[in-house]
């Protein structure tokens with residue numbers, strides 16, 4: 001069993017779980033706090049139960065099971081599973097039920113009806129055999145009568161398979177909508193959580209298990225887990241077993257055939273011990289190519305891209321900063337629907353295979369041949385009793401079904417036991433509140449604080465330590481920047497420049513310096529009082545590790561201002577400002593060309609990259625990608641609502657000429673035609689020739705600002721900045 005170090009106190013110290021336990025799908029539940037019923041331990045939340053299920057039996061301290069690991073069937077875990085079932089599962093089921101009340105009820109009813117089919121089947125066959133036996137014994141046997149009986153049995157089987165098809169179709173719709181809603185909630189939560197929340201190792205584990213749960217709705221499970229809808233299967237299996245047992249008892253009650261009964265059970269159970277062989281008729285990977293049309297392949301690819309955007313950490317800062325949540329959800333949603341519809345159609349209209357044929361001719365089942373051997377105990381039974389041939393056949397099929405049923409029941413229960421904990425992870429995940437989101441009563445509307453000329457920044461005694469690190473990356477930062485001023489942050493590698501930029505952008509939080517009151521005021525308001533979503537609408541940035549999105553050039557730029565993504569002239573304008581016109585001209589399909597970046601690939605669906613896709617995929621150089629990232633930032637920078645521009649080494653891959661052009665554009669964007677300041681600009685640079693363009697320069701060393709002033713003032717100081725400048729020019 002694999003273990004990972006535990007962090008049992010971490011999440012509490014980060015205060016990620018302020019909400020009481022709630023089974024609600026919504027993120028902030030208004031339900032009253034309730035303590036979960038637990039005789040020995042008390043759990044305040046679903047999260048606590050989930051965490052308890054990850055501890056290793058006999059080792060109360062620290063080690064936790066890795067995410068996705070199977071929970072052992074212990075008394076403690078059974079109690080935890082019971083708590084999840086009694087406190088969350090029903091509410092969860094109710095939510096799923098509300099998606100399709102009639103169809104879900106119908107699905108449950110169909111499950112129960114179908115579970116009675118085997119008994120009826122056995123009974124009907126027994127009646128036919130008995131009649132044939134009686135006809136032979138009385139000498140009135142005719143082939144016509146036999147054909148009539150066989151015909152009625154075939155008809156009954158056909159009606160059964162029609163009912164089965166209807167039930168399966170209905171079940172697909174119910175599970176499809178359940179899958180959609182669960183995945184949607186999961187994706188939504190993923191896109192809204194901020195970087196500090198994600199930094200908590202326990203939150204990451206929780207999200208992983210919650211992802212497993214959301215994906216367990218996929219056809220075939222895939223993770224050895226089952227969807228909660230399969231809970232109904234347990235009841236159906238149970239009904240089936242009970243009905244068969246009832247039949248067996250009614251047949252054998254008049255005489256004692258225990259030995260033969262045991263022999264029958266043994267002969268039926270034996271073949272089940274043999275491993276399953278995979279069906280030669282299942283779809284191979286290559287078959288999938290022919291499943292998707294070009295539109296569906298593109299949709300499948302897009303769905304995966306959107307998922308990747310939401311899940312991949314490297315995209316997180318830009319997803320948050322550019323407010324891409326709604327766009328991702330909408331794009332994912334529409335792509336999901338296209339793929340789902342196509343999957344439904346292919347299930348209904350798939351090319352005929354042997355398995356399909358067997359639904360038209362339900363009597364033909366190769367596995368039945370295997371069980372011919374099992375007739376031996378029944379022949380013995382026939383010789384020792386006055387039982388009819390029909391009742392013996394019924395007896396035989398019921399025994400087989402009981403063994404099959406018990407086996408499936410055990411397997412299903414085992415999987416349900418595991419998926420209960422994944423369900424707990426999902427429920428707990430929905431409760432997470434982004435760490436940077438202020439309490440409602442503390443929130444300040446950014447718009448009301450806006451100043452003419454950009455934002456004013458006052459940082460007092462700010463420090464920052466990355467989660468899991470002991471040494472702070474920032475120590476005692478103090479700086480003042482008036483609205484409309486430009487600040488250049490310079491310094492050696494690893495001195496904390498990007499960390500400071502991320503704090504100003506409210507991607508990271510900050511700590512107060514030891515023994516001091518730390519404060520970061522934006523427009524004289526504590527930055528912690530702004531909702532990051534609100535604040536981000538007024539900033540634009542190029543991150544040092546900017547996102548390279550494997551999509552069209554148009555989308556790579558347009559996501560900088562998502563509402564103007566459909567507006568081609570805005571995108572072309574941003575590209576012009578970034579002097580990226582030559583890049584567009586060189587691309588085979590202009591801004592519609594799909595850009596490809598090694599290492600940033602998303603899972604591509606069969607068909608999406610070959611015959612179906614007309615768009616050519618194209619790579620770019622490092623400098624070209626940088627221009628794309630700059631154009632993306634300019635999309636938002638042009639907007640009058642944008643007050644702060646942050647550029648983290650925006651021109652590190654550009655030549656000196658291009659660098660000057662970009663800085664001239666930044667200057668132009670931050671000023672009115674008459675030179676009035678419109679925006680505050682912060683840029684990080686290693687090229688000190690650009691630092692002199694700024695109103696103020698901050699020299700960073702070992703996580704702190706050692707020198708702060710104008711370029712001329714710092715040169716006069718003849719300190720670290722002057723030394724660095726002398727080396728650079």
Ligand SMILES: Nc1ncnc2c1ncn2[C@@H]1O[C@H](COP(=O)(O)OP(=O)(O)OP(=O)(O)O)[C@@H](O)[C@H]1O
Pocket residue numbers: 466467469473491492493494495496497498499500544
């Ligand atoms: N995600 C992280 N987790 C832990 N430590 C980090 C992380 N990111 C940065 N650091 C550390 O924080 C310190 C400051 O890093 P930062 O990226 O802010 O430096 P920088 O001045 O921007 O460097 P560069 O000039 O190389 O871009 C470094 O010691 C770095 O190793």
